[in-house]
Amino acid sequence: MDGERSTREGLLAPLLEAFRTYGFDGVSLSRLSKETGLGKASLYHHFPGGKGEMAMAVMALSSAWLETEVFSVLEGAGDPAARLDQVLEAFQSFYQRGGKSCLLDVMPIGGGPDVRAMVKALMQRLIAGFERLALDAGMEPTEAVSRAELALVCLQGSLVVSRGLGDAAPFRHQIESLRKGFLSAEGNGRAPRESGHFRPGSGRRGGS
């Protein structure tokens, strides 16, 4: 339940867990106290700014994680397909294969203006990162930005749907779809030439 008390850094993990599970409004100081194993007053010792500062600290932690595990890979060197695999693997572990929600989804509701600003900046950076990967793979610029936006959309959307259904399958599907489709000509729709490729007009039209 507690992860290294007595240091502000050690508190961030349980705080992150609580914030992304219950959202900013849904989490109370009592809950944060219970989750971290520290009294409320002790939390204020580490985060004098209160709940808002804890939220920002959790955002900063995620930002740092994104920096090392995602941005640096997307914007780094190496085979684009391998880089894609690497960041998708990182996302899978971060979201526990679809079982957890994303701060970029749950925090802007209730979180203050600074939280929203950071959410916006991170989303922009994520899109830019995927765009860079697409460009490195030789994709056309307009196509690259579209597909980068789609990648973030699929990530966020699949997490929302997985949470709503109580089933992580949609998240897994989208990860797999991104892996196979993000750099291919067909786009993210489905992987190319899987068992039985869909041919338009091969079936009936209209009927109820």
Next chain:
Amino acid sequence: MDGERSTREGLLAPLLEAFRTYGFDGVSLSRLSKETGLGKASLYHHFPGGKGEMAMAVMALSSAWLETEVFSVLEGAGDPAARLDQVLEAFQSFYQRGGKSCLLDVMPIGGGPDVRAMVKALMQRLIAGFERLALDAGMEPTEAVSRAELALVCLQGSLVVSRGLGDAAPFRHQIESLRKGFLSAEGNGRAPRESGHFRPGSGRRGGS
């Protein structure tokens, strides 16, 4: 600010607006009172079950809207492309072209078990509806379910991203992408043969 007070039905619109803006935990009875123009006691006259019943009523309203504007179209007769256009248009107006959040995203956090159950049921029905549309267009069964799931993912994800960026463009893009790509062979990635189709391997590999 108020939409037909004095009738439970007339209260649902402002309640829906408040719930999807602030989320279940973020909305307070004082806010609901202000938004509807009714005192708290008056709200309890119409919704004896309190906040939870209001949330369920708002979910039921959305469910009814989905039934008439989406499910009946997706599962009805007529040209699949026209049906697709119709439901996408309905979604655009419901979410005010990307400016509003979706209850299916914001309500399961903090909403009670019954709210979560309804979210799950609606999501399942949405996927089933899109699947039906794809099947009616002659798509293969396995492809139809994948694409139906992707449609819901893109809808939800684009709303999340649009909210995070404070820019409705991603929502508009995904709507347009679904309109052009949902029934086509290439999938939702991008519309087929737009100006300059991406060719894989046409550029450098490796990269920066």
Next chain:
DNA sequence: TCGTCTAGACCGAACGATCGGTCTAGACAA
């Protein structure tokens, strides 16, 4: 080595405000 001092991590108790919810009583149409 011992005692004192300091710094900081920690907590119980309580703050005022607001939470979701209830009670009472008046307004008004039938």
Next chain:
DNA sequence: TTGTCTAGACCGATCGTTCGGTCTAGACGA
């Protein structure tokens, strides 16, 4: 009059926050 609908005062509980003070570990002088 009866029943429906309304507002505002009010309830206990919990909210985020703060205060006063304890405990522990290390520094330092004697």
